[in-house]
Amino acid sequence: MTPSLYICILFLVVGNSLGLPRVKRQDSVLGRKRVCGKIADLAFVIDSSRSIGETEFKRELDFVREVLQEFELGRDKTRVAIVSFSNVVNTEFNFNQFSNEDEILNAVSRIIYAAGPATVTYRALNQTRRGVFTPGVGDRPGVPNVVIVVTDGGTNPGRVDPYTKDVGKARTLAEADELKVMGCHVFSIGVGPHIDPSELMGIASKPEEKYYLQVDNFDKLNTRALTEMVAYRACEVQDPPPEPLCEASPTDIVFILDKSTSLRTMTNYMEELNFVKGVIDNLAIGPDHSQVSVITFSTESKFEFPFKRYQDKESLKRAVMRLPWSKGDTYTNLALKDMLDLAFAPKSGARTGVAKIGVIVTDGASTNPYKTEEMAERIHRIRNINMFAIGVGDAFNKDELAMIASEPASKHVFEVKDVQALSSITGLFTGRFCRPVTPRPTPRPTPAPIKDCRYRDLDVVFLLDKSTSLQTQTNFNKELVFVNDFLDEIDIDSGSAQVAVMTFSDDPKVEFPLNRYNSRFGVEQGLLGVKYTYGNTYTDRAIKTLVDDVLRIQSGARPGVMKVVIIVTDGKSTDPYSLADQTARLHRMSATVFAIGVGEAIDQSELRMMASESDNVFMVDDLNALQNIRIQLASRVCGNDRNSIPLDRFRLGPRV
Secondary structure: OOOOOOOOOOOOOOOOOOOOOOOOOOOOOOOEOOOOOOEEEEEEEEEOOOOOOHHHHHHHHHHHHHHHOOEEEOOOEEEEEEEEEEOOOOEEEOOOOEHHHHHHHHHHHHOOOEEEOEEEEHHHHHHHHHHHHHHHHOOOOOOEEEEEEEEEOOOOOOOOOOOOOOHHHHHHHHHHHHHHHHOOOOOOOEOOOOOOOHHHHHHOOOHHHHHHHEEHHHHHHOOOOHHHHHHHHHOOOOOOOOOOOOOOOOEEEEEEOOOOOOOOOHHHHHHHHHHHHHHOOOOOOOOOOOEEEEEEEEOOEEEEEHHOOOOOOOHHHHHOOOOOOOOOOOHHHHHHHHHHHHHHHHOOOOOOOEEEEEEEOOOOOOOHHHHHHHHHHHHHHOOOOEEEEEEEOOOOOHHHHOOOOOOOOHHHEEEEEEEEHHHHHHHHHHHHOOOOOOOOOOOOOHHHHHHHHOOOEEEEEEEEEHHHOOOOHHHHHHHHHHHHHHHHHHHOOOOEEEEEEEEEOEEEEEEEEEOOHHHHHHHHHHOOOOOOOOOOOHHHHHHHHHHHHHHHHHOOOOOOOHHHEEEEEOOOOHHHHHHHHHHHHHHHHOEEEEEEOOOOOOOHHHHHHOOHHHHHHEEOOOHHHHHHHEEEEHHHHHOOOOHHHHHHOOOOOOOO
């Protein structure tokens, strides 16, 4: 299926002089000379704020009329919609409201000036994307979509939203990016001396010399040269040939589809399946590309098929379209559990080292919201699953979708007014995970020591602080995410590395020993079960348990294998004297100890005492900054020349 072509042209009218060449006009079928004889769905987004004034607003409407007369208008020709904005946003009319040129031009003339005290450009762009370019109001698939936004200044939330101007501007740029992700070509034109050039250039597509225009005032806005140029550029925009969006980005995607009674009909359920089919059309499917698995749910969850079942696009689409509908309640939690325990399991064909995407589509709130919250928490404890949530209709729980989705929710939660509108977000949704909203990190150069870590035998034990000072499970989860990400640097699946995790507050707890899991997936599942508890910081008790129990053969410790202990804490030990004694015992076992201090309450002398050497001490400002030291830590863990370390350093010492 060829993806629809979207051309969104945002003309935000700004303020310098503009030399405009004349363009050659074309003859229409009516004999009238027009710039554009092509078909488009053309939406104007026009500023109606107080700063413009009523006289200049009429000139703005004249500009709209003049541009429209360069197109052939009608139901089977170019369709038109208009959104106005100030402190409020109004859809003046949609694409399917008028059928001929006279009706459209007359409707433009009847638009009332609002003179509002704010300029909520971000809301206008959001309404254009979600309320105008949808099939239900006349947007046509396969027809270029053109948006022309006219404004005389920068975003100003005023008292409408609790934002500063800078925050409002950021939201405007984010909404413009949403349009561009849809494939929109965004033009910006600013009018007058009060524009924000950086905002306008951020809204515009590239190259700026084509998509960014500005004029001194509204008199210069409404000139034949400018209207012809606007129409000409809108008419001549071309997209590159479509290609699979994810061809170069292998991804394992699990779709979780609601099939509860509230869908009402099999036809509505089929719209969900058609949405999945549309996303698949934008993917390169195969064992070296993207793989898809599907779970459906109502009163019960059903794991419909694993990744490895269908490895070509056509058989996969046929399998999706054959999925049966069944009525029932909305036990979202059961489906999320199956995603974690079944779909992303290696035996189902889930791969290591590729992006993992979970997509839930639902039209209602969960029947068991508490269990759903618990499952969402489990998902987010392992950061390598990127969750998207799509709400259909008006009965879903927005807070629940935001809880399930990855952060930020603004980039991972979608809302559509009905199941028929799902098809309108296919390209936008696919673009979100194939062209991530945050740039993919630049592949790091892999120095020899880290690369060599894949071939090193390591027994790695993490000691994680879960004392009261962490305050919340969310904060503690950042430690677990750090552990999970560190797994990228070692090789568990081949048997080279083993991992154990301990936690401590008042008492230590061995969450799992070295010999519990022999795969990366197993360790990840083990991390999902680690809970936060309050208490003091008895680091000494954790180290005693580490020496007495965890670093022992019966717990999986291997003779002759390097022992690495990584301690993460955000405070001083409750019993520093005992800590000194237990640390001495640990060092006599010749383990290589790293100490990581988080925040301002740490005791640097304790960190240096616990670490094997001064270079093994790391300090970060907060839990979020743990990610900044992962590579450096891996270099320290794996960077030593193993041949220079005596083998007896790795032997287990006697109990003390």
